[in-house]
Amino acid sequence: MTKYLLSVHSGLDDYARPLDEMQPMFDAVGQYNQTARDAGIWVFAGGLQSPDLATVIDNTGAAPIVTDGPYLESKEWIGGFWIFELPDLDVALQWATEASKACGGPVEVRPFEGEA
Amino acid sequence: MDSDPEPTVSIERIYREEYGRIVASLTRRFGDIDIAEEAAGEALLAAVERWPRDGVPPNPGGWLTTTAGNRAIDRLRRESHRDAKHQAALMISDDSPHEPTGAVEDDRLRLIFTCCHPALAPEARVALTLRLLGGLTVAEIAQAFLVPETTMAQRITRAKKKISVAKIPYRVPSPADLGERVDGVLAVLYLVFNEGYLSSSADASPIRDELTGEAIRLARILRALLPDAPEVTGLLALMLLTEARRAVRVADGQLVPLHEQDRGGWDRDLIAEGHDLVRECLALRASGGARPGPYQLLAAINAVHTDAPTAADTDWSQIATLYAQLYAVSPSPIVALNRAVAIAELDGPALALAEVDRLDLATYHAWHATRADLLRRLGRSAEARAAYDAALALTDNEAERAYLSRRRGQLG
Numbered sequence: 001m002t003k004y005l006l007s008v009h010s011g012l013d014d015y016a017r018p019l020d021e022m023q024p025m026f027d028a029v030g031q032y033n034q035t036a037r038d039a040g041i042w043v044f045a046g047g048l049q050s051p052d053l054a055t056v057i058d059n060t061g062a063a064p065i066v067t068d069g070p071y072l073e074s075k076e077w078i079g080g081f082w083i084f085e086l087p088d089l090d091v092a093l094q095w096a097t098e099a100s101k102a103c104g105g106p107v108e109v110r111p112f113e114g115e116a
Numbered sequence: 117m118d119s120d121p122e123p124t125v126s127i128e129r130i131y132r133e134e135y136g137r138i139v140a141s142l143t144r145r146f147g148d149i150d151i152a153e154e155a156a157g158e159a160l161l162a163a164v165e166r167w168p169r170d171g172v173p174p175n176p177g178g179w180l181t182t183t184a185g186n187r188a189i190d191r192l193r194r195e196s197h198r199d200a201k202h203q204a205a206l207m208i209s210d211d212s213p214h215e216p217t218g219a220v221e222d223d224r225l226r227l228i229f230t231c232c233h234p235a236l237a238p239e240a241r242v243a244l245t246l247r248l249l250g251g252l253t254v255a256e257i258a259q260a261f262l263v264p265e266t267t268m269a270q271r272i273t274r275a276k277k278k279i280s281v282a283k284i285p286y287r288v289p290s291p292a293d294l295g296e297r298v299d300g301v302l303a304v305l306y307l308v309f310n311e312g313y314l315s316s317s318a319d320a321s322p323i324r325d326e327l328t329g330e331a332i333r334l335a336r337i338l339r340a341l342l343p344d345a346p347e348v349t350g351l352l353a354l355m356l357l358t359e360a361r362r363a364v365r366v367a368d369g370q371l372v373p374l375h376e377q378d379r380g381g382w383d384r385d386l387i388a389e390g391h392d393l394v395r396e397c398l399a400l401r402a403s404g405g406a407r408p409g410p411y412q413l414l415a416a417i418n419a420v421h422t423d424a425p426t427a428a429d430t431d432w433s434q435i436a437t438l439y440a441q442l443y444a445v446s447p448s449p450i451v452a453l454n455r456a457v458a459i460a461e462l463d464g465p466a467l468a469l470a471e472v473d474r475l476d477l478a479t480y481h482a483w484h485a486t487r488a489d490l491l492r493r494l495g496r497s498a499e500a501r502a503a504y505d506a507a508l509a510l511t512d513n514e515a516e517r518a519y520l521s522r523r524r525g526q527l528g
Binding site for chain 1: 233235281282283284285289293
C-alpha cells in the first residue's frame with residue numbers, strides 16, 4: 001500500500017466567494033469524505049485557510065526570520081488535500097476523479113516517500 | 117541442436133523477438149522492471165557465450181527466460197542481505213505458484229498497458245514501449261527520435277521510476293477502462309509507425325523502415341493478445357496497407373504520391389493480409405458490432421486505394437463516403453483536408469479548393485501542398501507557386517521537399 005496526496009489548488013478568488021455559492025461544493029466534499037472513510041482508505045484530509053494568513057519562518061541562517069504571507073509567490077496555492085492509503089496509481093486516479101468532481105477543481109496525485 | 121552458420125546474428129534476432137516476453141514475465145515474477153531488464157541482459161550474455169559452442173537450444177525463448185529468471189534469483193540472493201525490498205520481492209516470488217504458460221501472454225499485455233499508461237508523458241510511453249516490448253536499445257531509440265542518448269536514457273529512467281514509486285499497476289485495465297486504455301496503446305503504436313512512414317526530420321532518411329517494421333510487429337502482438345478489439349485489427353490493417361507501398365513511395369530521393377506510384381511494386385502479400393483484416397472488421401460490423409472507429413475507417417480507405425489496379429480506377433465516391441464517416445467520429449481539419457482531396461477527384465478542383473480554404477491549417481505543410489496542387493490544376497500558377505513555397509517552408513523531410521520542388525518547377 002502507498003500513501004497518496006490528493007491536493008487541490010485554489011486562488012484568492014475562491015476564498016472570496018460567498019458561502020451560499022460554496023455550499024453545494026461543501027456538501028459534495030462531505031459526502032465524498034464519508035465514502036472515503038467507509039472504504040477504509042482515509043489517512044487525513046483538510047481544507048486550508050487563505051494563503052494570506054500563512055507565515056513563513058526561515059531558520060537556515062544565523063537567526064530565524066519570520067515573514068508574513070505564503071512562501072511561494074503564486075496565483076494558486078494548495079487549498080485542501082486528502083491523504084489516502086491505496087494499492088496503486090489506478091485506484092488513486094479513480095479516487096482523484098471523484099475528488100475533482102466533488103471539489104470542482106483539478107486534483108494533483110502525488111505519492112509519498114515509502115516508509116521502508 | 118542446430119548448428120547455425122551465423123550464430124551471433126541468430127542470437128540477436130531471437131533475443132530481440134523474445135525480449136518483450138522475457139521482460140514481461142520477469143517483471144511479473146519479481147515485481148521490478150529494472151531487475152527484469154538486467155536479468156534479460158545477462159541471459160543474452162550467457163546465450164552469446166554458450167549457443168555458438170553448444171548450438172541454439174530447441175526452445176530458445178524458454179531457455180532465455182529460464183536463464184534470466186535464474187540470474188535474477190542469484191542477484192536477489194546476493195543483494196538480499198543489504199536490501200530489504202529485494203528480499204521482499206524474492207519472498208513474493210518464492211510464495212507464488214508456478215504460472216501456467218498461458219499467463220505469459222497476459223504478462224506481455226500487462227506490460228504494454230503499463231508502458232502506455234496515461235500518467236506517463238506521451239514521449240516516455242513511446243520510448244518505454246520500444247525499449248521493453250520491442251527490445252530496442254536506448255541508443256537505437258535515441259537515434260530514432262533524434263535526441264541525445266543521455267536525454268533518452270533519462271526519459272526512460274524517469275518513467276520507470278514513476279512506474280515504481282507512484283505504483284503504476286502491472287495489469288490489464290478493468291473492462292470499464294479497457295477501451296480508452298487500448299486507444300492509448302494504439303496511439304503510441306501509430307505514432308511510432310508514422311515517424312517511420314514520413315520522418316519529420318531533415319537528418320533522418322525519409323522513410324524509416326526500422327520504425328514502421330517495429331510498429332507492425334508490436335501491432336501484431338497486440339492483435340494476438342486482443343483478437344476481439346476491432347480497432348486493433350483496424351490499426352494493423354492500416355499499417356500493412358501503408359507498408360505495402362513502401363518500396364515505391366520514394367524514387368530518386370523524391371516522394372512519389374499515390375497516383376504516380378508504380379503499383380506493380382506494391383507488396384501483394386501485405387495488401388492481401390490487410391484486405392483480409394478489413395473484411396474481418398466489416399463482417400464484425402455487419403453482425404452487429406460497434407460503429408467502426410478511426411483506425412478501421414482509415415484501413416478501409418487504404419483498402420479502396422490498394423484495390424484499384426490503376427490510379428484512374430480508384431473508387432473516389434467510396435473514399436469520400438469513408439472520409440465523411442471518419443469526420444463524423446473524428447472531426448479534425450486534417451480529416452476534412454483528406455476528404456477534400458477525394459472531392460477534387462469527384463467534383464473537380466474548384467469545389468475542393470473552396471473546402472480546403474475554409475480549414476484553419478496554415479501551419480500544416482500538407483494543407484499548403486494540397487492547395488498548391490488544386491491551384492495548379494485550376495491553372496492559377498502564381499498562387500500555386502506561392503503555396504508550394506509555403507509547403508516547402510514547413511517540411512524538413514528531404515524526399516517530400518524534392519517532390520514539392522519538382523512540382524513547383526513544372527509550373528507554367
